[in-house]
Every structure is written in C-alpha cells, then in structure tokens.
Amino acid sequence: xxxxxxxxxxxxxxxRAANLPCNHSTISGNEYVYWxxxxxxxxxxxxxxxxxxxxxxxxxxxxxxxxxxxxxxILPHATLRDTAVYYCIAASGTYKYIFGTGTRLKVLA
Amino acid sequence: ExxxxxxxxxxxxxxGKKLTVTCSQNMNHEYMSWYRQDPGLGLRQIxxxxxxxxxxxxxxxxxxxxxxxxxxxFPLILESPSPNQTSLYFCASSPTDSSYNSPLHFGNGTRxxxx
Numbered sequence: 001x002x003x004x005x006x007x008x009x010x011x012x013x014x015x016r017a018a019n020l021p022c023n024h025s026t027i028s029g030n031e032y033v034y035w036x037x038x039x040x041x042x043x044x045x046x047x048x049x050x051x052x053x054x055x056x057x058x059x060x061x062x063x064x065x066x067x068x069x070x071x072x073x074i075l076p077h078a079t080l081r082d083t084a085v086y087y088c089i090a091a092s093g094t095y096k097y098i099f100g101t102g103t104r105l106k107v108l109a
Numbered sequence: 110e111x112x113x114x115x116x117x118x119x120x121x122x123x124x125g126k127k128l129t130v131t132c133s134q135n136m137n138h139e140y141m142s143w144y145r146q147d148p149g150l151g152l153r154q155i156x157x158x159x160x161x162x163x164x165x166x167x168x169x170x171x172x173x174x175x176x177x178x179x180x181x182x183f184p185l186i187l188e189s190p191s192p193n194q195t196s197l198y199f200c201a202s203s204p205t206d207s208s209y210n211s212p213l214h215f216g217n218g219t220r221x222x223x224x
Contacts, residue, residue, distance in 0.1 A: 034212060043113070043199050043215030044152070087151075094140055094203045094213050095159065099152035 002027040002090035009104040012082075018075040020103050022088030025069040030092045033064060035073045037084040038102070044087065047073065078107045111136045115200050115216035122190055123224055130185045130219050132200030138214070139205045141183035145169065145196040146218075152199065158183055159205060190223040197221075 005023040012018040024033065034049040048055055048062045050071075055062045061074040075082055087102040113134045122128055134141065142157035144167075154167030158177040172194055174186040183202075187194060200216040 036213075041146075041197055041218060041220070043201075043217050044213070046212035046214070049212060094201075094205075094211065095142065095154075095157045095165075097154070097213070099144075101149065101151045 002031055003098065004088045004090055004100055006086070006088050006100060006103045008101065009106070011106050011108055012075075012078045014080060014107050014109050015077055018073075018078040018082065018105060018107070020073040020075075020086050020088075020105065021070065022073070023070045024088070024090040027068050027090045028092070031090045032092070033062065033068075033071050034089045034091065034097075035060070035062065036087045036089070036099075037082075038087070039081075039084040044099075047086075078105075080107050080109060083107045111214070113200055113202055113214050113216035115198075115219050117219060118217065119220050121222045121224065124191055125189050128187050128190060128221075130187075130198060130200075130221070132183045132185065132216060133181050134183075134200075134202040134214070135181065136202065136204075136214065137180065138202035139180070141177065141200065141202045142167070142213070143173070143175065143183070143185050144199045144201065145194075146199065147196050155185070155198075187221075190221075192223050195221060195223050 002024045035047040036044040038044045050062045064071045085102040139160045143155040144152040156175040158164045198219045201213040203211045
C-alpha cells in the first residue's frame with residue numbers, strides 16, 4: 001500500500017480555512033485516500049475519503065490532484081475544536097491501513 | 110447509538126499477569142482490528158479479523174492473542190504482559206463491502222500500564 005507523507009505540524013487561525021496536504025506519489029489505481037483525525041488520545045475519527053473525484057461532506061472537503069499523487073484536506077472554517085492530529089491514508093481496504101504520524105494541526109484563537 | 114466499546118479504559122497490571130481487553134461493536138461489522146499507539150510511532154496494527162473465526166496478524170502481533178467467536182466481539186489477550194506492552198490500545202471495526210472503501214470506526218481506547 002502507498003506510503004503517505006504529511007508535514008508534522010501546522011498552525012491555522014480560528015475562522016480561516018485549514019489546508020492540510022498529503023503526498024501519496026506511489027498510490028495505485030484501486031487505493032482510496034482516507035482522512036482521519038485524533039483529538040487528544042481519543043479514538044481516531046473518520047473525516048472523509050475519495051478515489052479520484054473531489055469530495056465534500058459536512059466536516060471537510062477533499063481535493064485530489066488529477067494524477068492522484070497528492071491530496072489536500074480542507075477544513076473551511078477552522079475552530080479551536082479542530083485542533084487535532086490529522087492522518088492521511090492511502091489504502092485499498094481497511095485491513096491495509098498504514099497510519100503514519102500525521103499532521104498536528106493547532107488552531108489559534 | 111452505533112459504537113465500538115472497549116473495556117477497561119485504564120488498566121495497570123504487573124508483568125506476567127494475564128489480562129484481556131474486551132472490544133464489542135453493535136454495527137454488525139465483519140471486520141475488526143486492534144491497534145497500539147506509542148509516542149512517535151503512530152498507530153500500528155496488532156491483529157485483525159475479516160469475519161467470525163478468521164483472524165490474521167498485523168504488523169506487531171508478538172505477545173498478543175485474539176479470538177473472534179462472535180461477530181460483535183474481538184477480545185485482545187495478553188498472556189504474559191511485559192513493560193514494553195505499555196501503550197494506548199484501540200479497537201476498530203468496519204463493514205467489508207465489495208468496494209473496500211468503508212471507513213473504520215474506533216473505540217475510545219484502553220490505556221495499559223505494565224509494571
């Protein structure tokens with residue numbers, strides 16, 4: 001399964017959009033891109049996933065480049081409660097997930 | 110409410126004393142999995158199960174056992190815990206559909222300390 005690369009940390013001002021990048025240059029055709037987040041030491045929470053089209057739900061938007069080698073998770077109006085570690089995963093099934101160390105997003109008041 | 114329930118939330122034990130961490134889901138999911146999380150290492154998969162009586166090793170299975178006798182339950186067993194198994198443990202589940210794109214649902218974690 002594809003390895004993903006994320007920046008270790010990012011800051012974002014409250015109310016602004018948070019754009020979290022992920023590189024998955026070795027992704028294969030049947031692998032989805034998933035995003036999860038973990039607040040403190042709680043269980044990771046599913047955010048969104050996609051294969052090749054951009055996706056949007058009530059939590060976030062996922063933009064996948066045309067070549068599928070990278071993606072961006074967008075939190076349109078970040079709040080303090082969005083402070084968390086965000087994980088990007090590229091996998092063809094849940095049993096093949098590889099969690100990296102993610103991006104620690106800090107939303108600043 | 111759809112959920113994955115782990116018990117206990119916190120556990121302190123001594124080296125060599127057998128313990129079981131329970132995991133139960135009420136969503137009729139076929140797939141269940143155990144992860145451990147250690148500082149700087151992210152989440153690593155211990156064991157997973159694709160369905161009843163079907164289990165397989167993940168990336169760090171040494172020192173752990175699992176069983177899947179019923180669809181809803183997937184206990185994690187440490188026959189002889191050691192201090193290097195001190196960690197935060199998560200159970201997760203998902204349906205297994207033909208497209209394999211269903212997300213994982215996680216429990217709230219079990220913090221285990223082995224002294």
